[in-house]
Amino acid sequence: MKYKSQAVAMPYFIAAIGLFVGQIIFGLILGLQYVVGDFLFPEIPFNVARMVHTNLLIVWLLFGFMGAAYYLVPEESETELFSSKLALAMFWIFLVAGALTIVGYLAVDYATLAQYTGNDILATMGREFLEQPLLTKIGIVVVALVFLFNISMTVLKGRKTAINIVLLLGLWGLAVFFLFSFYNPTNLVMDKFYWWWVVHLWVEGVWELIMAALLAFVLIKVTGVDREVIEKWLYVIIALALVTGIIGTGHHYYWIGTPEYWQWWGSIFSALEPIPFFAMTVFAFNMVNRRRREHPNQAAVLWALGTGVMAFLGAGVWGFLHTLAPVNFYTHGSQITAAHGHMAFYGAYVMVVITIISYAMPILRGRACNSRKAQVLEMWSFWLMTIAMVFITLFLTAAGILQVWLQRVSDTPLSFMAVQEQVSLFYWLRETTGVVFFIGLVLYLASFFVKGDEQAAAVPAGTATVPRG
Amino acid sequence: MSGTFTKAMARNIFYGGTVFFFLLFLALTFDTTSGLPKSDNRHNITPAVAAGKHIWETRNCLGCHTLLGEGAYYAPELGNVYKRRGPEFIKAWIQSQPTGAPGRRQMPNFNLSDEELNNLVEFLKYTSEINTQNWPPNIEG
Ligand code: HEM
Numbered sequence: 231m232k233y234k235s236q237a238v239a240m241p242y243f244i245a246a247i248g249l250f251v252g253q254i255i256f257g258l259i260l261g262l263q264y265v266v267g268d269f270l271f272p273e274i275p276f277n278v279a280r281m282v283h284t285n286l287l288i289v290w291l292l293f294g295f296m297g298a299a300y301y302l303v304p305e306e307s308e309t310e311l312f313s314s315k316l317a318l319a320m321f322w323i324f325l326v327a328g329a330l331t332i333v334g335y336l337a338v339d340y341a342t343l344a345q346y347t348g349n350d351i352l353a354t355m356g357r358e359f360l361e362q363p364l365l366t367k368i369g370i371v372v373v374a375l376v377f378l379f380n381i382s383m384t385v386l387k388g389r390k391t392a393i394n395i396v397l398l399l400g401l402w403g404l405a406v407f408f409l410f411s412f413y414n415p416t417n418l419v420m421d422k423f424y425w426w427w428v429v430h431l432w433v434e435g436v437w438e439l440i441m442a443a444l445l446a447f448v449l450i451k452v453t454g455v456d457r458e459v460i461e462k463w464l465y466v467i468i469a470l471a472l473v474t475g476i477i478g479t480g481h482h483y484y485w486i487g488t489p490e491y492w493q494w495w496g497s498i499f500s501a502l503e504p505i506p507f508f509a510m511t512v513f514a515f516n517m518v519n520r521r522r523r524e525h526p527n528q529a530a531v532l533w534a535l536g537t538g539v540m541a542f543l544g545a546g547v548w549g550f551l552h553t554l555a556p557v558n559f560y561t562h563g564s565q566i567t568a569a570h571g572h573m574a575f576y577g578a579y580v581m582v583v584i585t586i587i588s589y590a591m592p593i594l595r596g597r598a599c600n601s602r603k604a605q606v607l608e609m610w611s612f613w614l615m616t617i618a619m620v621f622i623t624l625f626l627t628a629a630g631i632l633q634v635w636l637q638r639v640s641d642t643p644l645s646f647m648a649v650q651e652q653v654s655l656f657y658w659l660r661e662t663t664g665v666v667f668f669i670g671l672v673l674y675l676a677s678f679f680v681k682g683d684e685q686a687a688a689v690p691a692g693t694a695t696v697p698r699g
Numbered sequence: 700m701s702g703t704f705t706k707a708m709a710r711n712i713f714y715g716g717t718v719f720f721f722l723l724f725l726a727l728t729f730d731t732t733s734g735l736p737k738s739d740n741r742h743n744i745t746p747a748v749a750a751g752k753h754i755w756e757t758r759n760c761l762g763c764h765t766l767l768g769e770g771a772y773y774a775p776e777l778g779n780v781y782k783r784r785g786p787e788f789i790k791a792w793i794q795s796q797p798t799g800a801p802g803r804r805q806m807p808n809f810n811l812s813d814e815e816l817n818n819l820v821e822f823l824k825y826t827s828e829i830n831t832q833n834w835p836p837n838i839e840g
């Protein structure tokens with residue numbers, strides 16, 4: 231650790247991992263409710279479990295991004311953080327607000343929750359991913375602004391690198407587009423139109439900037455490749471991301487009451503969206519192949535490469551699968567969407583956060599990398615979680631193809647519920663694979679507690695890189 | 700990437716490209732907004748529809764159902780349920796939940812008043828008349 235204030239990243243990472251565990255437990259509940267419909271009913275209805283699952287996902291990714299920024303920005307700026315105290319205060323505020331919100335979902339009837347948290351003053355709740363009570367949303371904005379102030383001040387007083395700037399742009403974009411969650415007109419078409427300004431312009435826009443910046447940072451550290459080269463790639467990737475992704479929003483404007491021309495704009499531009507993800511994969515492998523040192527943290531290198539591959543598969547390949555309007559006409563809102571949503575979120579954002587945690591956490595704990603034994607366990611967790619996610623995606627895709635066929639293509643279409651019964655085998659397989667994912671996650675947690683031989687870890691931070699050859 | 704393509708050039712493409720395509724997106728948004736009255740069925744938004752949307756949101760129906768293909772994939776599409784089932788079925792259905800059928804997916808009872816039910820149905824009627832370019836492919840949603 232080069233700067234003392236980087237240490238504030240640690241609680242953020244720990245909270246992220248803790249909430250990740252909660253997210254997956256609720257994923258397993260949802261998966262079971264898909265096949266045993268009355269499981270935990272009426273205590274935890276499906277919609278409640280789903281809110282908890284998706285909101286925990288978003289919140290822990292935000293914890294991950296913030297932790298990453300607190301770690302990365304001082305190092306890139308070559309100066310201490312503007313204020314560690316502020317960062318720590320925001321940590322607790324965000325954690326408590328997040329926890330209260332989840333408890334609220336689980337303990338209070340949603341309509342009552344809405345009533346007591348000001349939804350009648352400004353109605354923002356009840357929309358996918360944006361279910362949070364008004365108070366929580368305001369809390370998110372406050373935390374985000376203080377956080378942005380803190381890291382922006384740090385960058386301003388220190389060195390400005392491309393990585394720093396791109397990360398900042400991404401994080402500011404995240405906060406700015408979140409403001410559209412406060413806009414909820416009665417006109418359903420307008421509501422949906424701007425809802426995507428949060429959701430799509432996040433994951434296929436500004437978050438890609440954050441992801442690319444984090445990946446670039448880790449790649450510089452673990453490969454020793456020249457910064458000029460890496461930063462040039464970084465700009466190319468994010469240029470491709472925004473040039474395709476902004477108009478690519480149109481792939482959500484096919485069937486929600488918007489004009490027909492979006493079928494052209496959306497199809498053409500979103501069909502190009504896989505390119506930046508492909509570039510990220512090539513980038514990661516290229517840099518690792520050209521490495522000028524063998525970094526002892528091989529687990530972090532594995533996560534970095536895995537991020538490239540899985541983001542391309544989940545976002546690029548599975549996104550392309552259903553993004554052209556004539557295809558989307560049949561697949562819209564089916565299990566195909568769920569398949570894509572899972573692999574894309576996992577491959578891009580879950581994995582990039584784990585990459586930076588994998589790289590930074592040992593250093594925050596006073597060593598360049600973990601012991602060999604701990605790394606081997608971490609790599610096992612990588613493979614278990616990643617392969618499980620591949621199979622979850624494949625099973626959902628199979629379910630989705632059948633669903634589309636039986637319910638939408640057939641001359642004698644079956645009803646939604648009849649189709650769900652027909653494809654329940656695949657839901658069972660998904661649930662089983664979910665358990666494997668969970669085992670992978672438990673191994674991941676365990677890897678933090680493995681001591682093992684201290685050989686690799688004995689090298690003091692900073693000198694831990696041995697020349698190649 | 701050859702030596703003549705520098706980091707500064709990449710950066711300029713990023714800023715230039717982003718600004719250009721964002722402005723184009725804003726222009727398309729402007730055009731869409733001005734064309735929407737033709738397709739978004741706004742002339743049928745009554746106070747009842749507005750109240751219905753509020754009930755829809757505060758009961759988190761979207762956490763199980765899709766509406767115009769967006770939401771959760773656990774329960775039937777409701778964008779066209781008004782056409783599929785009609786107003787009376789919808790009201791009777793909501794009132795009679797949960798089915799309690801063992802092992803079957805369950806929908807909670809929301810204890811809605813008659814007026815609230817009517818508003819909800821008005822909202823679903825309005826939604827079913829939005830011009831969705833003929834989506835969904837058939838009545839099953
Ligand atoms: C890491 C990046 C991405 C993430 C995290 C992501 C995630 C998601 C999620 C969660 C949904 C479901 C939204 C909902 O609930 O309605 C979705 C929908 C969609 N995504 Fe992505 N996505 C990514 C990239 C892409 C890319 C690159 C493409 C196109 C090539 C794409 C194409 C689509 C399409 C067409 C839909 C709409 C599906 C439907 O009609 O139901 N996505 N995405």
Ligand code: HEM
Nearest residue numbers: 257258260261567568571572575576661664667771772773
């Ligand atoms: C890191 C791993 C995971 C990520 C990133 C993730 C992400 C998501 C996302 C983004 C959604 C919303 C999907 C959409 O609207 O298309 C979702 C819903 C869901 N997830 Fe996960 N999830 C993960 C793990 C799991 C696991 C392990 C299971 C169960 C075995 C699971 C089961 C579900 C179910 C059943 C839904 C609801 C789908 C529906 O709306 O019908 N998830 N998850």
Ligand SMILES: [Fe+2]
Nearest residue numbers: 430434479481
């Ligand atoms: Fe999208």
